[in-house]
Amino acid sequence: MASRVRFHPDRRQLLLGGASVIGMLAVAGPVRADLPVREYSLAAYPARTRLAGINTPEIDVWTYGGTLPGPEIRVKKGERLRVRFENRLREETTVHWHGIRLPNAMDGVPHLTQKPVAPGETFVYEFKCPDAGTYWYHPHQRSHEQVGRGLSGALIVEEPTPYPVDREQTWVIGDWRLGRDGDFIDDFGDLHDISHNGRIGNTITINGKVPGKFAVRAGERIRLRLINAASARILALHFDGHQPKVVALDGQPVAPHDPEGGSIILGPAMRADIVLDMTNEPGSVFTILDRPGRNRSYRLFDMVYDSSAPVRKTFGAVPALPSNPLAEPDLENAVRHVVTLNGGMMSRMESAIVDGKRVDAHTMFRSGLMWAINGVAAKDHVHEPMLNLALGKTYLFELVNESAWLHPMHLHGHAFRFLSANGRPRPHREWLDTVLLWPRERVEIAFVADNPGDWMFHCHNLEHQLGGMMALVRVS
Numbered sequence: 001m002a003s004r005v006r007f008h009p010d011r012r013q014l015l016l017g018g019a020s021v022i023g024m025l026a027v028a029g030p031v032r033a034d035l036p037v038r039e040y041s042l043a044a045y046p047a048r049t050r051l052a053g054i055n056t057p058e059i060d061v062w063t064y065g066g067t068l069p070g071p072e073i074r075v076k077k078g079e080r081l082r083v084r085f086e087n088r089l090r091e092e093t094t095v096h097w098h099g100i101r102l103p104n105a106m107d108g109v110p111h112l113t114q115k116p117v118a119p120g121e122t123f124v125y126e127f128k129c130p131d132a133g134t135y136w137y138h139p140h141q142r143s144h145e146q147v148g149r150g151l152s153g154a155l156i157v158e159e160p161t162p163y164p165v166d167r168e169q170t171w172v173i174g175d176w177r178l179g180r181d182g183d184f185i186d187d188f189g190d191l192h193d194i195s196h197n198g199r200i201g202n203t204i205t206i207n208g209k210v211p212g213k214f215a216v217r218a219g220e221r222i223r224l225r226l227i228n229a230a231s232a233r234i235l236a237l238h239f240d241g242h243q244p245k246v247v248a249l250d251g252q253p254v255a256p257h258d259p260e261g262g263s264i265i266l267g268p269a270m271r272a273d274i275v276l277d278m279t280n281e282p283g284s285v286f287t288i289l290d291r292p293g294r295n296r297s298y299r300l301f302d303m304v305y306d307s308s309a310p311v312r313k314t315f316g317a318v319p320a321l322p323s324n325p326l327a328e329p330d331l332e333n334a335v336r337h338v339v340t341l342n343g344g345m346m347s348r349m350e351s352a353i354v355d356g357k358r359v360d361a362h363t364m365f366r367s368g369l370m371w372a373i374n375g376v377a378a379k380d381h382v383h384e385p386m387l388n389l390a391l392g393k394t395y396l397f398e399l400v401n402e403s404a405w406l407h408p409m410h411l412h413g414h415a416f417r418f419l420s421a422n423g424r425p426r427p428h429r430e431w432l433d434t435v436l437l438w439p440r441e442r443v444e445i446a447f448v449a450d451n452p453g454d455w456m457f458h459c460h461n462l463e464h465q466l467g468g469m470m471a472l473v474r475v476s
């Protein structure tokens with residue numbers, strides 16, 4: 001029986017179409033012996049797939065476990081996760097566990113927290129998942145191309161007691177730039193994309209497929225875990241005829257509320273858990289839209305009610321999710337830092353520091369570096385920390401977007417409270433790991449620097465990141 005098997009580090013694990021849950025293993029070795037371990041095997045390798053269904057061409061993608069997205073990894077809050085990762089790509093890679101507050105050595109940042117995993121090599125990631133919620137995993141090595149070619153998957157940390165819904169679904173949302181022949185346009189790292197809004201595609205997929213329809217039943221209550229795994233596209237999801245309630249953002253619970261402006265806005269890497277009540281008649285059809293602007297909306301797919309009688313006629317209030325063990329920022333004694341974001345087309349940035357030297361913007365742009373954080377453009381993951389933070393202290397970052405573009409800014413290893421935007425306090429002070437800044441916007445975030453290590457702070461528009469929009473903070 002799986003539960004009796006003792007872990008042996010050299011044991012070969014069966015790989016059947018990707019990850020396989022080996023079961024709850026008793027831990028041998030130096031790690032804490034009191035926590036159950038959930039074990040997966042995960043390999044990255046090229047595969048072929050059809051994004052838009054049977055009559056469309058098969059294209060080459062890079063996958064975890066042969067599927068798009070990669071296998072959904074599930075653990076319970078407080079459990080340890082052990083993933084034996086194997087790189088069967090033709091280039092180096094790493095796996096980053098986006099949003100998980102884990103030990104620095106497991107963060108998957110090449111050269112900074114680990115040696116990249118070479119082709120043919122394996123790496124065992126192992127960490128505790130302290131917070132329930134919706135997370136995801138993806139490479140941090142050349143991520144603009146590795147994520148763009150398909151490498152991403154959901155990591156779900158379950159609440160100790162199931163949240164009361166009829167069913168739940170995870171939607172890993174991808175965005176692809178395909179040519180007329182239905183194949184990839186192979187233009188990763190294009191300078192125009194880097195200097196504007198990234199490599200926006202022309203084909204949106206949900207769980208690796210261009211969605212046909214979403215079949216529902218009248219009277220159902222559904223929890224949707226939405227993950228924006230696109231490199232650059234900002235989504236504004238609108239559920240026509242329905243009133244979704246947002247119950248978690250970036251995995252962290254928030255007081256259930258209606259989405260601001262009626263749409264669920266997700267920049268790259270951002271997640272939202274929503275509760276959707278199927279309040280309409282059997283047989284009815286509604287549209288799910290992406291509404292990126294006042295006058296622009298695109299039909300993504302239809303929500304189709306089957307003809308069966310409603311499961312229920314009235315719906316109770318949407319309950320709040322139980323909270324996670326996050327340290328509350330001590331705002332009275334917070335240390336404030338201003339962090340400026342600059343660069344891109346139409347910017348007033350004249351120069352930035354590259355490799356310790358001041359370089360004028362034209363020279364920078366020609367070499368593909370187009371963005372700077374606090375005046376520094378980063379060529380790779382290892383560089384001088386932007387800030388040194390004292391372990392256990394509260395920090396308030398005032399992020400100032402001096403550019404004409406949007407930036408989903410992500411901090412590794414921590415969750416922060418989103419306090420205000422352009423001076424207006426946020427009604428829910430939501431916990432996030434990625435905050436979306438609009439052009440010229442100024443936002444305040446606060447967090448306790450309670451996780452020691454070198455942590456990336458970067459734009460999750462992966463072309464902006466490639467173009468230098470990356471910094472690190474050192475907590476010690």
Ligand code: C2O
Pocket residue numbers: 096098138140269410412456458460
């Ligand atoms: Cu989702 Cu630095 O990553």
Ligand code: CU
Pocket residue numbers: 406407408459460461464465469
């Ligand atoms: Cu950006």
